[in-house]
Amino acid sequence: xxxxxxxxxxxxxxxxxxxxxxxIVELGLISDILIREGKVYFSITVEPERAEELEPLRQAAAKxxxxxxxxDGVTAVLTAENAPGTTKAPSGSSMANGSSGGSAxxxxxxxxxxxxxxxxxxxxxxxxxxxxxxQGAGAQGIPGVKHLIAVASGKGGVGKSTTTVNxxxxxxxxxxxxxxxxxxxxxxxxxxxxxxxxxxxAGPNGKLQPMNGYGLKAMSMGFLxxxxxxxxxxGPMVTSALNQMLREVNWGxxxxxxxxxxxxxxxxxxxxxxxxxxxxxxxVSTPQxxxxxxxxxxxxxxxxxxxxxxxxxxxxxICPHCGERSDIFGHGGAEAEADKLGLPFLGGIxxxxxxxxxxDRGQPIVATDPESEHAxxxxxxxxxxxxxxxxxxxxxxxxxxxxxxxxxxxxxAISDGPTYDLSAEMLRVMSPSAEVxxxxxxxxxxxxxxxxxxxxxxxxxxxxxxxxxxxxxxDTGLFSWGYLEELGRDKDQKWAxxxxxxxxxxxxxx
Numbered sequence: 252x253x254x255x256x257x258x259x260x261x262x263x264x265x266x267x268x269x270x271x272x273x274x275i276v277e278l279g280l281i282s283d284i285l286i287r288e289g290k291v292y293f294s295i296t297v298e299p300e301r302a303e304e305l306e307p308l309r310q311a312a313a314k315x316x317x318x319x320x321x322x323d324g325v326t327a328v329l330t331a332e333n334a335p336g337t338t339k340a341p342s343g344s345s346m347a348n349g350s351s352g353g354s355a356x357x358x359x360x361x362x363x364x365x366x367x368x369x370x371x372x373x374x375x376x377x378x379x380x381x382x383x384x385x386q387g388a389g390a391q392g393i394p395g396v397k398h399l400i401a402v403a404s405g406k407g408g409v410g411k412s413t414t415t416v417n418x419x420x421x422x423x424x425x426x427x428x429x430x431x432x433x434x435x436x437x438x439x440x441x442x443x444x445x446x447x448x449x450x451x452x453a454g455p456n457g458k459l460q461p462m463n464g465y466g467l468k469a470m471s472m473g474f475l476x477x478x479x480x481x482x483x484x485x486g487p488m489v490t491s492a493l494n495q496m497l498r499e500v501n502w503g504x505x506x507x508x509x510x511x512x513x514x515x516x517x518x519x520x521x522x523x524x525x526x527x528x529x530x531x532x533x534x535v536s537t538p539q540x541x542x543x544x545x546x547x548x549x550x551x552x553x554x555x556x557x558x559x560x561x562x563x564x565x566x567x568x569i570c571p572h573c574g575e576r577s578d579i580f581g582h583g584g585a586e587a588e589a590d591k592l593g594l595p596f597l598g599g600i601x602x603x604x605x606x607x608x609x610x611d612r613g614q615p616i617v618a619t620d621p622e623s624e625h626a627x628x629x630x631x632x633x634x635x636x637x638x639x640x641x642x643x644x645x646x647x648x649x650x651x652x653x654x655x656x657x658x659x660x661x662x663x664a665i666s667d668g669p670t671y672d673l674s675a676e677m678l679r680v681m682s683p684s685a686e687v688x689x690x691x692x693x694x695x696x697x698x699x700x701x702x703x704x705x706x707x708x709x710x711x712x713x714x715x716x717x718x719x720x721x722x723x724x725x726d727t728g729l730f731s732w733g734y735l736e737e738l739g740r741d742k743d744q745k746w747a748x749x750x751x752x753x754x755x756x757x758x759x760x761x
Contacts, residue, residue, distance in 0.1 A: 253286075253289070253321050254289070254319050254320070254321040256286060258319055259286070259316055259319070260276055260281065263275055263276050263312055266308065269298075269305060275295060275308070279296075280295050280296050280297065281294070281295060287475075288450070289321060289322060289323035289324070290324040290325070290326070290475060291325050292326045292327075293316075293326075293327055293328075294327075294328050295308065305329065309327050313325045323450075324453065324475075326492060328492055392528050393498060393502060393528075396505045396507070397505065397506050397507065399507070399528060400509050400530055400531055400532065400533060400636070400640070401510045401524065401531075401532040401533070402415040402418065402510065402532075403514075403534055403551075404535045406514050409536060409537045411511065411514065412440040412441060412444060412511050413610045413615075414535050415441075415511040416441065416615045417615050417626075417629040417633075418533070418632060418633045418636065419509050420615055421629045421630040421634070423466055424621070424630055425630075425633065425634060425683050425731050425733065426733065427506040427507060428503075428505045428506045429466075429509065430461065430469065430470075430502055430509070431468070431470075431471075431509050431510075431511060432469075432508055432510045433473065433511045434513055434523060435512070435513045435514070438513075439471045439472045440473070441469055441471045441473065441511060442462075442469075442474055443611075444610055445462075445464030445467065445469055445613060446464060446612070446613025447462050447469065449474070450475070451470070451474050451500075454501045456501070458500055458501045459496075459499060461502060464613075468503070471496075472496070493523060494526065497527065507637075524556055529556045530557075531556065531558065531640060532556050532559060533559050533561075535561075535562050535564055536561065537580075538563060538565070538566065539580060559595065559636055560594060560596065560597035560639060561588075561589045561594045561595070562597050563586075563598075564599075564600045565600070565601075566599025566600055566601060567599065568601065569602070579602075595635075595639065597632050598632050600625075600628055600629070601628070603625060605623065605625060617629045624727075627729070630729050631729055635713070635715065637731065637733070638713070638716070641733065647715060649714060649732060650664055650732055650735060650736070651663075652717060654709065657705075658675065659705055660674050661675065661678060661706060663735045663736070663739050665736060671736070671738070671739025671742065672739075673735070673739060673742065675704050675705055675706045676701050676702055676703075676704055676760070677746060678706070678719060678730070679698065679723070679728075680749060681749070682698075682719070682728030682730075683728055683729055683730065697752045697753065699753060699759055700759060701723070701760070704721050704722060705722040706720075706721060707726075708726075710726075712729060715731055715732060716729050716730055716731040716732065718730070
């Protein structure tokens with residue numbers, strides 16, 4: 252039998268209010284009870300300075316509701332609103348005193364940004380929206396997750412979500428373990444872009460299990476409510492729900508989570524930037540809204556989050572019939588604007604029907620057509636974005652590459668480390684553009700018949716990767732330094748897996 256709002260309200264009467272006076276229902280603290288397919292959503296209004304102190308109250312309320320028959324899941328959030336004209340942060344919180352309640356160290360790029368801001372201010376503290384509200388060390392990390400990167404835009408409709416999913420797949424193709432958090436609560440699009448349906452289940456520890464699409468772990472409000480259902484929540488409720496989707500999910504061990512940010516620069520976006528330990532942000536724009544880039548940069552600057560770079564989407568048009576390029580909105584303005592603002596220009600993405608069509612079908616182009624020119628563009632952008640993170644950590648070290656005399660192998664010498672000998676065949680069949688790492692064997696593109704392939708040419712790409720051309724005509728694989736090192740480190744395991752896939756699919760090396 253489906254649970255009712257009255258049953259939820261009756262259960263919540265068992266929870267004492269703050270200071271153990273009355274109960275949270277009779278005190279008028281419960282609002283916005285929403286029930287969808289066995290999942291219950293509600294908010295508890297508390298005084299803002301007591302939000303952190305009253306977290307056990309929220310947990311108790313969630314527990315009594317989850318114990319009701321017919322309840323499959325509960326999202327309970329604290330709505331803590333300041334009185335008009337006040338800016339006080341919760342008492343005892345990291346936002347109030349600048350100290351950290353968690354163990355996550357401050358990222359080097361954040362330290363660098365903070366120091367630069369302090370120098371610009373004449374030695375004072377970095378500017379922030381409210382006193383003490385810069386991100387800093389107070390943002391608690393996610394266990395098992397090494398980096399969080401925000402993908403942001405100044406307004407909606409610029410293709411930010413499509414860019415996010417293809418960037419994630421590009422990073423995965425380079426051997427990284429990647430997740431996506433869809434932070435656009437009011438317009439979640441990642442379920443459709445990833446072609447995922449269904450609802451997340453609870454793990455043994457009570458946290459949600461993330462959904463999985465093309466090897467990416469994903470969480471979105473679109474998995475929790477029916478598509479098209481309006482979500483009428485106040486800002487604090489949205490922020491609390493996002494924190495739960497990030498922190499109460501079994502993400503496991505990941506190199507990075509890309510956060511598909513809501514468009515704009517409002518309170519929700521600022522709250523995410525303040526409360527989540529971001530390693531950096533990527534800004535997505537179009538040629539028509541270059542003026543908004545400065546506002547987006549300023550928002551991240553105010554919370555000490557370094558901007559990794561700027562991507563121009565719909566940068567130019569490729570005719571689907573003749574393949575001719577047309578700069579409909581002009582050319583060069585985006586790169587010039589990025590240079591003026593001191594941002595790295597990561598590159599431009601064309602306006603093309605294939606990108607739109609694959610996105611609409613829930614078949615992102617990097618996963619389903621990895622050899623295409625557009626997939627190569629996204630993979631390049633992913634490698635550049637990740638290289639910015641590596642550069643910040645001091646781990647971006649160019650190896651020495653030497654092609655063997657017979658062109659059938661490549662020696663990868665890591666500075667102050669080992670030298671890996673990789674066969675041309677292995678590099679060809681495990682090219683980032685030839686298959687997306689992390690997929691199940693049935694989803695992966697398994698390249699066969701390359702036993703005698705040779706390396707034709709090495710083409711350096713910036714300070715972070717090399718493009719390898721093979722004598723069979725393939726030259727779209729972008730091998731980052733990190734991916735080459737991973738191939739060498741896990742060579743035996745990866746090669747055994749490849750041979751097993753060939754056998755399973757009835758393919759041959761020759």
